[in-house]
Amino acid sequence: MATTLKPPKRLVMHRWHWRGKNLRGEMVSGELIAGDIGEVRQELARQKIIVKRISRKSGLFGLGRIRSRDVTLFARQLATMIRAGVPLLQGCKVVGETLKNPAMRNLVETLANDISAGASFSEALAKHPTRFDRMFVNMVAAGEQSGALDKMLERVASYREKVETLKGRVKKALYYPAAVILVGLGVTALLLVKVVPQFESLFAGFGAELPAFTRFTIHLSELTQAYWWQAILAVALLVFGMRQAAARSPGFAYRLHQLMLKLPVLGNIVDKGSIARFSRTLATTFNAGIPLVEALETAAGATGNRVHQRAIAAVREDVDSGQQLNFAMRRTKVFPLMAVQMVSIGEESGELDVMLDKVAEFYEEEVDNQVDALTSLLEPFIIVVLGVMVGGLVASMYLPIFQMGSAI
Structure with a gap:
């Protein structure tokens, strides 16, 4: 009777926290990663540790996540x-x-x-x-x-x-303006909720009509105090709703990515970053001996943009039907002319992977330069915006005091 070999049991690792004494009698503690408590005891015994307590860490912060x-x-x-x-x-x-x-x-x-x-x-x-x-x-x-x-x-x-380095550069270009806007809104909201009401109680005893700018600021402060949590909830729901819609509706996700590519400066960075990832992935897979049609399918997923993914799907169909890669890329009207020309040279010379690598290097450098330029341009713009927002609120509060001083 033939016997079937059973596959070995899957080993599940856990994080263990231990406490004990060393050879000098000092209390020591630490963490070990092992499959069971017996392995932990064996390791501690090798380290001459007298074990007092061993506990397994579990839950949300057990094994953690893989990056x-x-x-x-x-x-x-x-x-x-x-x-x-x-x-x-x-x-x-x-x-x-x-x-x-x-x-x-x-x-x-x-x-x-x-x-x-x-x-x-x-x-x-x-x-x-x-x-x-x-x-x-x-x-x-x-x-x-x-x-x-x-x-x-x-x-x-x-x-x-x-690819991860390139993604980090593109994320920096996207997150930096968003972070600055959030900080500016946070500082403004803090002034409206905490500082402006103090001035409002002071102005109540003036007995004179306040300037229009000051009345507007006070009204804005009252709205912020009354509806701040509704505003935060509305923004959170809007972000959550857009994420869900993008995940569930390919059409909505495509239009969202299309809109992102049309943003000033940022859209150009996202576009070039996507082209660079496509070129790098296609060069790597094609150089490994993977057929071009299959390599195109892999490269489409690496772009991270639905517009380019749809274009690459069309390119894949054309290449599968016998067309040259550069001709198929040109038909989509999505890929830059320089990239198409480099691919054409690579196909003619039989060094497609080399030319694709050069395309990737070129656009990666372009992304680096544009992110650095964007950061340099944003810094003075941020100073101006924050100065106008915060300075405007402060000026509106001191304007009645200045008018009283000039009247005296």
């Missing part, structure tokens, strides 16, 4: 291990032990269990699509087939680092 840089670090460390001649399974276990993030360590332990059960590395990665995207899995599969897994992992890590 993109954790996956990038895992890819780079595993590439180093494989290049040094360490077998894949052993490399996963060694890298897992060095990771500080318990959630990522738990994921790596799961990958190791799947590999030891007979799955290939790419098959193990494919079971976690939220952590390892399609490009990651495809490049690992190509590396396994060609015997160059370390090079593919190194290429994935470099790609992810460049």
